Amino acid sequence: MYRRSLAGLLLIAALAACSQSSPDAAKPTQAEKASPALLPAPPSQPPGSDRDAHGCIPSAGYTWCAATNKCERPWELAKEKAFDNSAEAFDKFCANAAK
Numbered sequence: 479m480y481r482r483s484l485a486g487l488l489l490i491a492a493l494a495a496c497s498q499s500s501p502d503a504a505k506p507t508q509a510e511k512a513s514p515a516l517l518p519a520p521p522s523q524p525p526g527s528d529r530d531a532h533g534c535i536p537s538a539g540y541t542w543c544a545a546t547n548k549c550e551r552p553w554e555l556a557k558e559k560a561f562d563n564s565a566e567a568f569d570k571f572c573a574n575a576a577k
Contacts, residue, residue: 538551539553541568543568544573
């Protein structure tokens with residue numbers, strides 16, 4: 479009888495130790511709420527808002543071409559005008575000054 483009582487008591491203690499935590503335990507602490515390091519920093523500029531002196535968007539791959547007088551993507555212009563897809567060939571075709 480003593481052994482059954484002890485085994486039952488140990489079983490209850492083990493089950494109580496495995497119980498789920500209270501809902502309050504999942505809430506962030508004051509330090510976690512106040513810490514700005516946990517939040518992602520907002521971008522300084524929206525993507526694609528960068529412009530060069532000619533109004534070209536470098537982050538989208540556009541570069542000024544004096545030969546066409548417009549912003550061009552070098553690889554697209556190289557395919558269209560049949561020259562090598564390289565910075566040197568683009569600069570030579572567009573007659574751009576050295577960057």
